[in-house]
Amino acid sequence: MLISVSTVGGSGSLRVQVWRKLRSLGAVYLQQSVCLLPERDRLVREVGRLLAKVRAQGATGRVITIDVPDEREHAALVAEFNAARDVEYAEVLERSPEMLAEIATETAQGRATYAEVEESEADLDRFRGWLAKITARDYFDAPGRAAAEAAVAKCAQALVEFEAAALSAETGADARPPTESAARQVKLRVVKGK
Numbered sequence: 476m477l478i479s480v481s482t483v484g485g486s487g488s489l490r491v492q493v494w495r496k497l498r499s500l501g502a503v504y505l506q507q508s509v510c511l512l513p514e515r516d517r518l519v520r521e522v523g524r525l526l527a528k529v530r531a532q533g534a535t536g537r538v539i540t541i542d543v544p545d546e547r548e549h550a551a552l553v554a555e556f557n558a559a560r561d562v563e564y565a566e567v568l569e570r571s572p573e574m575l576a577e578i579a580t581e582t583a584q585g586r587a588t589y590a591e592v593e594e595s596e597a598d599l600d601r602f603r604g605w606l607a608k609i610t611a612r613d614y615f616d617a618p619g620r621a622a623a624e625a626a627v628a629k630c631a632q633a634l635v636e637f638e639a640a641a642l643s644a645e646t647g648a649d650a651r652p653p654t655e656s657a658a659r660q661v662k663l664r665v666v667k668g669k
Contacts, residue, residue: 477539478502478522479509485534493536496525501612503555511552513614514540557617563609564619567602571626574598578637587640595634602627 478497482490500521502510512518522538529536543549574595581591606627613620 476512476514476518476522477505477509477541478512478526478536479538480526480529480534480536481508482529482534485529485532489529489532489534493525493529496521499608499612501556501559501614503552503559513556515614553615556615557613560609560613560617561619564617564623567606567609567623568619568626571602571630574602574630575633578633582637582640585644587637587644589641589645592634592638592641595637599627599630599634602630 480493480497482493497510497512500512500518502512504510512522526536526538543552577598578595581587581595606623609623610620
């Protein structure tokens, strides 16, 4: 979909709202106020709602469905979409070691407590939510996705082990890290609790 929006005539905040919405959908800008998104049912609905909002505020916008018959141009556009997602995945990779380091520090200093587990669980929820937003706009399976998913999974496993250490510290009982199936149950509990 080729999307063109002019916010002239709209409210002062409309330009930012349009930009944020299109960026959250993963649009690739060709030039100012003109961008592309793949034609997918969800995106068609989202863009339709956005354009209705734009028009309701006195501005203009249109969406045109296009074909890109040139294979090289199509591949270049897909590469541009993937590059944008890979930048986002790289940020997940850049920040996930902070969570692992925090857990390692708290464990080494004997501060494996319920409160610290809750704090780390909140961090993991943020990582999972962030990753989910990126993957929702990863329309062409960007290469960086697997590494970002692995990094978040590593954080989840570290949290499982940290939780076992906290339980052991509070109860005095041997609380070895749970088996892989128990770790999956913890992961499911955290994901469902969002």
